[in-house]
Amino acid sequence: MQQNYDMKSLISRMNTVQSPIIPMVGELIKNSPGTISLGQGVVSYSPPPEAREFVSKFFDKPTNNLYKSVEGIPELITAIKAKLESFNHIEINGENRIVVTAGSNMAFTNAILAITSIGDEIILNTPYYFNHEMAITMAGCHPVLVQTDANYQLRPHAITQAITPKTRAIVTISPNNPTGAVYSPAALQEINKICRHHGIYHISDEAYEYFTYNGVKHTSPAAFSESREHTISLYSLSKAYGFASWRIGYMVIPKHLLAAVKKIQDTILICPPVISQYAALGALQTKEDYLKNHIGAIAKVRELVIDSLKPLQKLSTIVPADGAFYFFLKINREIDALKLVTRLIREHQVAVIPGDTFGMNDGCYLRVAYGALQPETAKEGIERLVKGLQAIL
Numbered sequence: 001m002q003q004n005y006d007m008k009s010l011i012s013r014m015n016t017v018q019s020p021i022i023p024m025v026g027e028l029i030k031n032s033p034g035t036i037s038l039g040q041g042v043v044s045y046s047p048p049p050e051a052r053e054f055v056s057k058f059f060d061k062p063t064n065n066l067y068k069s070v071e072g073i074p075e076l077i078t079a080i081k082a083k084l085e086s087f088n089h090i091e092i093n094g095e096n097r098i099v100v101t102a103g104s105n106m107a108f109t110n111a112i113l114a115i116t117s118i119g120d121e122i123i124l125n126t127p128y129y130f131n132h133e134m135a136i137t138m139a140g141c142h143p144v145l146v147q148t149d150a151n152y153q154l155r156p157h158a159i160t161q162a163i164t165p166k167t168r169a170i171v172t173i174s175p176n177n178p179t180g181a182v183y184s185p186a187a188l189q190e191i192n193k194i195c196r197h198h199g200i201y202h203i204s205d206e207a208y209e210y211f212t213y214n215g216v217k218h219t220s221p222a223a224f225s226e227s228r229e230h231t232i233s234l235y236s237l238s239k240a241y242g243f244a245s246w247r248i249g250y251m252v253i254p255k256h257l258l259a260a261v262k263k264i265q266d267t268i269l270i271c272p273p274v275i276s277q278y279a280a281l282g283a284l285q286t287k288e289d290y291l292k293n294h295i296g297a298i299a300k301v302r303e304l305v306i307d308s309l310k311p312l313q314k315l316s317t318i319v320p321a322d323g324a325f326y327f328f329l330k331i332n333r334e335i336d337a338l339k340l341v342t343r344l345i346r347e348h349q350v351a352v353i354p355g356d357t358f359g360m361n362d363g364c365y366l367r368v369a370y371g372a373l374q375p376e377t378a379k380e381g382i383e384r385l386v387k388g389l390q391a392i393l
Helices: 021-030 049-058 074-088 104-115 130-138 156-161 185-198 255-268 274-283 288-308 337-348 375-392
Strands: 096-101 121-126 142-147 167-173 201-205 231-236 249-254 316-318 326-331 364-369
Touching: 021 337, 049 274, 074 096, 074 274, 096 104, 096 255, 104 130, 104 167, 104 201, 104 231, 104 249, 104 255, 121 130, 130 142, 142 156, 156 185, 167 185, 185 201, 249 255, 288 375, 337 364, 337 375
Parallel strands: 121 142, 121 167, 167 201, 201 231
Antiparallel strands: 096 249, 231 249, 316 326, 326 364
16 A cells, blocks of 8 residues: 655754744845845945956956866965965964865855764854854754853853863854954963863854954964864955855865865865856955955944944943944843844834844844945934834833
């Protein structure tokens, strides 16, 4: 007797992975025309002219339509090496290697797959970046959550207490998404030492490395002495160079992980998009004023946002943020974050991201992003947010 199976009832590992919040909020925005988005973390400006110029060079070589090196084209590797040495103070030598990826999310997934087996644990500091938690779960591993302090700074003692025999890595994000916090060199060095002492990896996500304010400087843990054997550094062109859809990032890994990372990348991607690598090569040759001027403009929007958020001081806790282009608000009322976000979009035409997607379930939190907005739009968006929260709460 033939048995009929209901394919929809089969359980996949994806059932345990949270749904990505950005498309969900995007759908709400689409159904509410005129909404100002303070949601997705992108910049408003375009890639530099040099990126477009180098795209044309891609077509000059008839073999560029063929697969290239799994690690990235040599010219781009050389340019990244120079950038790492000058800006991050990371020397690329026989102990470490650069691998170009399709964005830093892919670099993170490469890292997790390379260093873990099913059932292993990765320590995330909350609030975490949701795609990190999703990648860990997809890999059949377990995110172990450690709370940051009231200012969203690292708590090394609590992190140490969370380490078990199954721990494979501690993840830090500085400048931070979603809080905008920047970790001090001392704190990052302490985490790096903890990793070395316990024989685990320090995965350092540095996608927002250029976005710091008030004289605060970025620190790369891989620049610390005795760090190369256990430090994995992740970078992206999406933010600083307006490269979001070009999907180019890179990772710096200990040499002993190269074989594993190449297996993963060859299976998933074969090679990073070569045309995008040419664009990245051009971007990395742009003049210093490109980043200075654009980030300077975002810094001015940041000050406007800080001033515009002041009326919310009684309704929310707004922690200072010296990096990225986010503020993370804790709402001083008991209300479901997603329901609040939905009402803000439908009733007040302003969109933010609910904090529970970042692992914050002990109250109502909202991530406010301002990197994609011109000053006038930012002011209008924050005013809508303030009026909306005042009306709802």
